[in-house]
Amino acid sequence: MSVRSLLEARASDDSLALVAREKRWSWTEYVAASRGRVAALARLLPASGPRHVGVLLDNTAEMAIQLAAAGWGAHALVGLNTTRRGESLLADIRKADVSVVVTDATHRELLDGLDLDGVVVVDESFDWPVDGPAPSASPSGSDLFMLIFTSGTSGEPKAVRITHEKITFPAAYLTERLGLTGDDVHYVAMPLFHSNAVIAGWAPAVYNGAAIALREKFSASAFLADVRAYGATYANYVGKPLAYVMATPALPDDAENPLRLVFGNEGNERDIAAFGERFGCRVVDGFGSTENAVVISRVEGTPPGSLGQPGPGVAVFDPETGLECPRARFDAAGGVVNLEECVGELVNTTGMGQFAGYYNDESATAERMRGGMYWSGDLAYRDADGWIYYAGRTADWLRVDGENLAAAPIERILLRHPAVSEAAVYAVPDPSAGDQLVAALVLTGALDADAFGSFLAGQGDLSSKGWPRFVRVVDSLPRTATNKVLKRELQAGPLEATWTREERGTTYR
Known part of the structure; x- marks a missing residue:
């Protein structure tokens, strides 16, 4: 299958396709608008070479229409991260061979002062056609649909090649696995320039005919109101949104909503269970990355x-x-x-899986x-x-007193404390050799140094070397636009420990 084949199947469907703020589109209108974008962009793109359209937008209707436009196969979409700035944003545009950037007033100023030689910038003043002819292109499953940049938690972002089958296969798989139908409403608040929202939110709706309800940027405080207003039955997430929503004040009628299913990755067990109970829905958490070459499934009995x-x-x-x-x-x-x-x-011992390589980065692909x-x-x-x-x-492979430790198991233990909402464990250099551990904690309840030490002493599966030397209580953790913790920013900043443990001690001061 190609994305084009999915769009063609929806071209005469008058059911609801897209909701953005107060505006609504049927599938017929949505597909027609996407054809109009293809026709207009064809006049702006080069006749030869990469035909790549960069989109610098939040989850607006235009972003959703541009996604569908790329599905026709006449050009590829490049999701530009709206949190990138200056030379970093310019580097992404250049690496992806972008010829046209589509943006709006919210993000237009991010391009000011950049050396965009040969790049056409199109904003909301552009007069898009409401429809257009179906392009002659006939993409196959292996053809390029989109470039999505990795989050950049461990280095500069890389542009992952997203083929048509990397959209259509999970769209069909998730529809079947999760029991999604055309009667569902998909609430999409994760950024559409990233794989989670495209593959887990947008693509299944294009496959099964469900409606797509957009929130321009995720808001924990607006989540439940949006679900009720849109009649959302399904939502996707990546990173910590479950924890953010759970941190909002609970009300007796929270479970009185249409939401029945939430799917995503990187949620912790406590939040998964508590979210499902509070909002009366099922939460399915998995493991994955933009490359999508390693698949692990949380099945019954995990x-x-x-x-x-x-x-x-x-x-x-x-x-x-x-x-x-x-x-x-x-x-x-x-x-x-x-x-x-x-x-x-x-590792995937059988090969690349659904990974189609990084664009313009042979060395990273070879690595x-x-x-x-x-x-x-x-x-x-x-x-x-x-x-x-x-x-x-x-x-996150750490070495303390000659012993190797991994950060994630320690973070899971810290999250057992009911007052700890988020935890990030990282290393700072030990003056003698190896590392000393720092735990950065976001709290939603009372916790002092003595209580923290007592809690750690009660965790029988915590190695004595896994006790953090320093604890930082912070209001928030630095994160990417897709909610992944930027530990390198924590390491680069001042230590500013809230509590400190003596080198051989078990109490914090």
């Missing part, structure tokens, strides 16, 4: 702390030896006793594809029954 069962070919390998890591062994308290040998990198396998950059370990447990990014 143990606490686990991501779930790996898909075919997914394993945990030692990046130094190139061999599969031994399975994790646990002590009576649930702590991993062989962390140094069982933690490795998540991912070593020895015929896809290396994700994510650390994990696997138990005797095959369940996978996340251990962080490769930069």
